Amino acid sequence: MSAAETAPAHAVGKGGIGAHLAALLIALLLLFWTLLPIYNMILVALEPGDSVFSGALWPETFSLENFRIVFTQDHWYLKHFWLQMLNSLIVGLAAAFFTVLIGSMASFSIQRLRLRYGTLLSNTALLSYAIPLSFLAIPFYNILHNYGLLDNLWALIIVAVTFATPYAIFIFSQYSASIPIELDEAARIDGASVPQIYFKLYMPLMRPALVAVGTYALLLAWNEYLYAFLLLSSETTVTVPVALGYFLSSDDSPWNILMAAALIYSIPPLVIYYAMRRHMTTGLTVGSVKG
Amino acid sequence: MAKATSERAPPLTRSDTGRQPRKLAPEHLWGVVFVLPYIAIFLLFVVYPVGYGLWLGADWTKLQALFADPLYYRTAVNTLILLLVGVNLKMFIALLLSGYLLQPYKWMPFVFMLIVLPWAMPAIPTFISVRWMLNGQWGLINNFIWTFWEIEGPGWLTSPSLAMGSVVTFYLWKWVPFWTVIFVAGRTAIPKELYEAAAIDGARGLQMFRFVTFPMMASLYLICTVLSMIWTLGDYNTVRFITGGGPVLSTHVLATLGIRDAFEVGDPGLGMAAVISALPLLVPLVAFLVWKMNKEHVQL
Numbered sequence: 001m002s003a004a005e006t007a008p009a010h011a012v013g014k015g016g017i018g019a020h021l022a023a024l025l026i027a028l029l030l031l032f033w034t035l036l037p038i039y040n041m042i043l044v045a046l047e048p049g050d051s052v053f054s055g056a057l058w059p060e061t062f063s064l065e066n067f068r069i070v071f072t073q074d075h076w077y078l079k080h081f082w083l084q085m086l087n088s089l090i091v092g093l094a095a096a097f098f099t100v101l102i103g104s105m106a107s108f109s110i111q112r113l114r115l116r117y118g119t120l121l122s123n124t125a126l127l128s129y130a131i132p133l134s135f136l137a138i139p140f141y142n143i144l145h146n147y148g149l150l151d152n153l154w155a156l157i158i159v160a161v162t163f164a165t166p167y168a169i170f171i172f173s174q175y176s177a178s179i180p181i182e183l184d185e186a187a188r189i190d191g192a193s194v195p196q197i198y199f200k201l202y203m204p205l206m207r208p209a210l211v212a213v214g215t216y217a218l219l220l221a222w223n224e225y226l227y228a229f230l231l232l233s234s235e236t237t238v239t240v241p242v243a244l245g246y247f248l249s250s251d252d253s254p255w256n257i258l259m260a261a262a263l264i265y266s267i268p269p270l271v272i273y274y275a276m277r278r279h280m281t282t283g284l285t286v287g288s289v290k291g
Numbered sequence: 292m293a294k295a296t297s298e299r300a301p302p303l304t305r306s307d308t309g310r311q312p313r314k315l316a317p318e319h320l321w322g323v324v325f326v327l328p329y330i331a332i333f334l335l336f337v338v339y340p341v342g343y344g345l346w347l348g349a350d351w352t353k354l355q356a357l358f359a360d361p362l363y364y365r366t367a368v369n370t371l372i373l374l375l376v377g378v379n380l381k382m383f384i385a386l387l388l389s390g391y392l393l394q395p396y397k398w399m400p401f402v403f404m405l406i407v408l409p410w411a412m413p414a415i416p417t418f419i420s421v422r423w424m425l426n427g428q429w430g431l432i433n434n435f436i437w438t439f440w441e442i443e444g445p446g447w448l449t450s451p452s453l454a455m456g457s458v459v460t461f462y463l464w465k466w467v468p469f470w471t472v473i474f475v476a477g478r479t480a481i482p483k484e485l486y487e488a489a490a491i492d493g494a495r496g497l498q499m500f501r502f503v504t505f506p507m508m509a510s511l512y513l514i515c516t517v518l519s520m521i522w523t524l525g526d527y528n529t530v531r532f533i534t535g536g537g538p539v540l541s542t543h544v545l546a547t548l549g550i551r552d553a554f555e556v557g558d559p560g561l562g563m564a565a566v567i568s569a570l571p572l573l574v575p576l577v578a579f580l581v582w583k584m585n586k587e588h589v590q591l
Contacts (some may be wrong), residue, residue: 023394027402030388034406037464040431041420057434106329113322121326126584128337130518130577132525134546135566138553139344140336162336165329194321223413226527230554241415248419248535255423262416273411274404 045259066260075257077247080235085265087232088222088239091153095160095221096214102161103168103213104206108198110169111176112184122169129166134226141230155231156239160221168213175209176202215276219269240265348563357564366543369455370524370569373544377459378519382512385467389474390504403475410468418532421461422448425533451541454534458542462529470515477511478504510583517580524569545569 047056048063068074073081106125110118140159141150149155179202187197203210225241232238244265247258348354357363392403409417424431425447433444448454485503494502527546534542536551543551545565553562 020396023391023396024398026391027398031402031405033464034408034468036431037417037420037424037461038408038412040424041416043431044420044423057431057438102328102332105325109322109325113318113325115322115326116319118322121330123581123585124333125329126581127577128333130521130580131337131341132521132546132573134525134527134550135569135573136340136344137527137550138559138562138566139340139347141553142347142559143336143340143343158332158336162332165332169329194318194325198325223415225415226531226550230550241413244415244419245532248422248532259416259420259423262419266412266416269413270408270411 041259041263044256045263047256049256066256067264069257070261070264075254077243077254078257078261081240081243081261083236084238084240084243087153087237088241088265089268091156091160091228091239092218092222094153094157095164096218098157098161099164099168099217100210100214103165104172104203104210105198106165107169107172107176108202111173112181112197112202113194122173125166125169129170133163137226137230140227144231150231151233151237153232153237156221156224156228159227159231160217160224164213164217164220167216171209171213172206175206179205211276215272219272222269344563344566347560348565348567350560350564353558353560353564354568357561357568362540362543362548363565363568365541366545366548366565367568369458369530369542370544372455373459373462373526374520374523374572377462378516378523380459381463381467382470382516382519384463385470385474386508386512388467388471389478390500392471392475393478407468407472409465410472414465414528415532417465418461418528421457421464422533425457448534449538451538454538454542458530458533461533462523462526465529466519470519473515474508474511477508481507514580514583517576517583521573521576521580524573 043056043059045066046059046062046064048061048065070078070081073079106121109115110122115121144150144155144158149158183201183205184197187201192200222239223241224239225245228239228242229245232242235243240261244258244262247253247255388406392399392406423429427433427444427446427449430447432447436442436444445453447457481504485507486499489499489503525546526544527550530536530542530544530547536543536547545568549562549565551562552565553559556562
């Protein structure tokens with residue numbers, strides 16, 4: 001792979017059949033590599049009982065038994081699986097809602113109301129976006145312990161909102177630059193109050209960015225493991241990734257059931273990701289090269 | 292915002308911003324009200340934990356205990372391997388892949404769609420799958436080796452160097468797609484006219500990359516590399532789920548060591564000391580990133 005592919009469209013494709021075949025070969029290798037661990041999940045999830053140890057490269061006997069076990073919570077590791085899925089969903093939706101609300105209010109204030117020290121504030125937010133999350137896990141645990149929020153879903157919602165909001169403020173600031181400030185001024189001349197401008201003008205115009213950031217926060221919360229593991233403890237409050245982690249605590253884990261549960265847990269974010277792909281990329285690409 | 296207005300009426304806005312006259316007082320009041328929820332979150336859950344964490348870990352005896360532990364050096368080296376080798380390999384592969392994925396073949400969008408899967412899927416299920424795949428006795432990799440070459444594959448997770456290699460390899464598997472998407476966006480934003488102009492000037496093949504793509508992407512590439520180093524410094528899941536820090540605690544990184552010391556060993560001060568020992572690396576990276584992002588107006 002070299003520079004040929006970076007050339008504009010008309011220059012590429014001139015390589016003819018040979019180049020096309022080489023590109024196809026690379027595609028096959030890439031897909032093999034990309035899909036390998038995912039194939040492994042499906043393979044193990046379809047294996048009945050003890051044939052996990054059979055050493056097969058493809059399922060010799062298909063069995064949906066593992067999925068039945070997950071669906072009916074028919075295993076001691078999975079007694080509360082659907083409740084845990086609900087916990088993950090609640091945390092994800094709440095994180096999305098509060099991130100969008102708090103982030104849009106802050107960005108509205110900084111960008112549209114020209115808050116004093118607004119630039120300083122958004123720079124500080126940028127700074128906190130760059131803190132590695134796991135580095136704050138220990139003080140976070142102690143603090144939420146002091147607030148009496150351990151083993152409470154709110155603890156995880158707070159974490160997700162805290163870490164998603166700085167990103168939200170950036171995306172919103174970037175996006176709102178494309179909405180003329182004259183609209184706000186016109187609305188104000190017509191007698192609209194500031195909250196009216198926020199709810200009736202700013203929010204509707206910001207919709208694509210709100211959707212992108214909401215999706216981002218939802219996925220962030222749904223995928224979070226470390227904080228969920230530390231902050232939540234009882235079987236009925238943990239989210240799914242924590243429950244999946246429990247499987248690894250013993251040596252004789254039922255790997256095939258674990259993989260079936262892991263697959264079911266992975267489907268919602270995948271559906272959301274592919275449905276929202278267009279929105280997500282606008283959020284990510286806006287101004288990626290301006291320098 | 293400031294940029295958009297300044298393009299429209301530069302002299303006026305430039306003198307106005309920062310020192311707004313008092314006539315907009317109610318607006319300023321509302322501005323404060325609207326920003327309060329974020330300020331509250333920031334103080335309670337960013338400033339407070341950071342301060343508290345620094346206070347917990349800035350204990351000389353804890354730092355001494357940390358540095359006296361032979362495990363610490365192993366961990367520091369592993370962290371550097373992931374940061375220097377892992378991140379740089381990842382960015383370079385992502386840069387190549389982003390060019391490949393922009394080739395105008397009809398089937399390319401399909402490949403693109405599948406290639407982002409490792410990133411789009413939650414980390415925990417895939418890393419658990421990788422852990423099983425690498426199992427020396429029953430894992431898919433060694434089954435594969437046995438089926439095709441009839442030899443016993445190595446114990447990927449039972450040898451310290453192979454285990455660390457596996458961590459780096461599947462760290463790449465998970466994160467190359469994300470940065471590829473970023474670089475595809477970066478390349479797409481390069482104006483076509485630049486390539487056309489370069490072609491008229493006689494640039495061919497590698498020269499296109501050398502004189503157009505590279506200068507246009509350099510700043511994005513640098514920022515992404517630094518940002519990724521910062522995030523990788525805090526990467527807990529990869530090591531936790533692929534090797535669990537094993538065999539014999541040989542694959543820990545600072546992020547997993549800190550959590551282990553704090554919650555398994557039960558010494559939060561020691562755990563925080565591990566995190567604080569990364570600050571001489573983290574602070575310059577963050578400072579550089581913020582400076583560079585402000586200067587270049589690049590955003591992710």
